[in-house]
Amino acid sequence: MNRPARALAVTTLVVSAAILPVAPAPADVLPAATIPTGAQSLEPVNLPGWFVQHSDRLGRLGTVTSGSSAQAKSDATFTVVSGLASPSCYSFQATNGLFLRHRDYRVRLEGNTGTAEFRGDATFCPATGSVTGSVSLVSFNxxxxxxxxxxxxxxxxxxxxxxxxxxxxxxxLTAPWTPKTTKGPVIPGLFADPHITNFNGRYYLYPTTDGYASWSAPHYKAFSSTDLVNWTDHGVILNHGPDVSWADNSAWAPAVVAKNGRHYLYFSGGAASGNTAKQLGVAVSDSPTGPFRDALGTPLIRAGAYSGQAIDPMVFTDDNGQSYLYWGNGAAHVVPLNPDMISFNPAAVRTITTSGFREAAFVLKRNGTYYFMWSEGDTRDENYQVAYATGPSPLGPWTKRGVVLQKRLSLGIKGTGHHSVVKAPGTDTWHVAYHRFAVPAGNGTNREVTIDRMAFDADGTIATIVPTL
Known part of the structure; x- marks a missing residue:
């Protein structure tokens, strides 16, 4: 992810080289919770039986009935996702992966370029409709x-x-004409780099917000579930703009751990000006769903302090209670954290780069064996994949065992990587969360999060993970 980033300001929308002020929202704009995310169809209140569709990539209305063709039903189905330009608004993604956006005030269907202009054009905020149960969609920009x-x-x-x-x-918003038939993505919309964990019997998912050119997203969201299927969106838990003095963009790859009766969020951040290199920070909250506050007011790990790029933090806590911080792109590093979880002894930092390591370190322990996992390749490449090694301690030494997760082109699954692993409490059942190119029209900045089973063979090696839709 070592590319320049550009931030979206809190009160302005960047369009090409111009800065377009964002006017105050109309008084009748509704709370975000009024529109359910997921697959929906949209029926105008004054034309029952007609639905918002796309034809020749232009937005229009068309009649749809139970006897309509599968294509007509698909064209009238959209996934409502968190707004590309604002998490309090919404975007509408067609089944072919493209988004409704306005251009020259005409509504059409186009692929997400990740630019501020596109995100604003493809984001709509809900307002009260003309009849009970209806909504009006206000342009974000x-x-x-x-x-x-x-x-x-x-x-x-x-x-x-x-x-x-x-x-x-x-x-x-009505039941979708083309119901969702696959389990992934587990959360609707564009997300990546998921960190999955379990606190007190409930699963929590902390991903990177995706869909931004140069991965310049400014905020993190949290989701939770009791069954790994139905997820609750808890909204923004940390926003680099107002919440972090030293970073305003590149909110990448968070990791959250519970200790000392609190929750610690480790995150990457960059700035639009000044020191644009990525740095690592730590934020703290009394709740796993935030809000989190920057614990130090400065980076925990500054850019250039160690080889490689300071991104992709991960914390593993061993059975004796000692927690270890892992991070790095291009080089992997580890250090024992002090009991306060927000400091460490720089002299104790060790480099543990393995063959093929690119980024996204993750460590787990099972039956006395430590597993060091990572991603290989470039997240923009369909060959992005996960490999692992085993060792006798959290510091290694590590013996590489091979690749365990990679693309599955027969199902259109590409770019499988930047994963995390969680064990169902009290069992030996494991699940892996990871991102892939959004199916069907995704790429390295249009990614989605999914979850699959991860199993171990009798000899303790990780069985090949089979990516599914």
Whole structure:
């Protein structure tokens, strides 16, 4: 992930070289929870039986019935995801992986380029609709305009205080015409680098927010589940802009651990100006769902202090209670953490780079054996994969065992990597969370998070992980 990044300011939207002010939201904009994420279809309130569709990559209305073709039903199905430009708003992703966005006020379907302009164009904030149970969709970057059907086409039109406009710009979210039939992604939307863990019998997932050019996302979200299937979105838990003085972008690869009755979030961050190199920080909260506050006010590990890039932190706590911090891109490092979990002895840092190591270190222990896992290759490459080694201690020495997770082209699964592992409490059942290119139209900045089983053979080696849809 060693590429330059650009941040989206809190009060401005960057469009090409210009800065476009973001006007205050209309008074009737609703709380984010009013629109459920996941697969949905959108029906205008004044044209029952018609639905928002895409045809020739243009947004329009079309009739859909139980007897309609599979293609027509698919064209009328969208996944509602966290807004590409704001986590309090929404974006709409078609089954082909493209997003509804406005351009020249015409609504069309296009691939996410990750630019601030695209993210703003593809983000809509919910407002009260003209009838109970309906919503009106307000443009994120043109808050005086709303999604409206006109002559059966979708446009972004100036808000008008008329009954006709209110009806034309109001939609009901209905059951999807093409129901979701696969288990992944486990959380709707673009996310990557997932850290999965279990606190007090509940699973928690902390991913990188994806879909940003140069991976410049400014914030982290948290999700939780009791069954690894149904996940609750707890919203933003740390925002680099207001919450971290030394970083405003590149919110990458978080890891969270519980200790001392508190929760510690280790994270990567970069700045839009000044020192743009990535650095590691640590934040603390009394709750696994935040809000977290920067514990130090300065980086825990500064850029250039050790070889490689200071990203991808991970904490492993051994049976004796000692916690170890791992990190690195290009070189892997480890150091025992002090009991306060926010400091360490620099003289104790060790480099443990293994053959093929690129990034995303992860350590676990099973039956007295330590497993050191990592990702190989480039996250933008479909060949991105996970390998591992075993050793007698958290510090190694490590013996490489091979690759255990890689692409599965027969299912269109590419770029499987940056994983984490969790054990179901009280069992020997293990699961691995990882990201892949979003199916079907993803790439290195349009990735999604999924979870599969991870098993061990009788000799203690990790069985090949089979990626599934």
């Amino acid at each position: 043109f808050p005086n305009r709303r999604l409206r059907h006109r002559n059966l086409e979708l446009w972004l039109d100036p808000n008008q205080d008329t009954a006709e406009f209110r009806a034309d710009s109001s939609f009901r």
